[in-house]
Amino acid sequence: MAAENEVYVGKKGVMNYVLAVVTQFNQGAKEVHIKARGRAISKAVDVAEVVRNRFLPEVQVKQIDISTEELQGEHGVSKVSAIDIVLAKE
């Protein structure tokens, strides 16, 4: 279960995550973090853009952080890039 005000983007369709973000803002959140790792990073950017351009034009991109996370896999530790896009209501 994701923490409050966080949406983890994974393998579902873009609109699933867009809806999750819009719902959090509509429930009163001032900021929502859109997080993703690896190939889902592209989709996280899509989610942020669709939220802003189609649903909540008053929402701004407040900050974007990128990082490298270490994942414990079957064959040892592998590194994967990650993104954290912070959307904020004015």
Add this chain to the structure above:
Amino acid sequence: MAAENEVYVGKKGVMNYVLAVVTQFNQGAKEVHIKARGRAISKAVDVAEVVRNRFLPEVQVKQIDISTEELQGEHGVSKVSAIDIVLAKE
């Protein structure tokens, strides 16, 4: 041909673009823009992370912008997300 201080990330392997970025810094660039569209966005983040973690630890992520671009295709205009990661030398 990409403009000076810009590296467009596409279908090649990550290390191709890492080398291009490192080369630009080694030739005296103070900033390098790493740009990508669509699914290549994830790879652009990988490029930025590998440059910083493995080759040029003194380079910082100065700014990250996301946007939506319109592409003219065979069947009309389609929208695609884009990213611009600015790496800068201290």
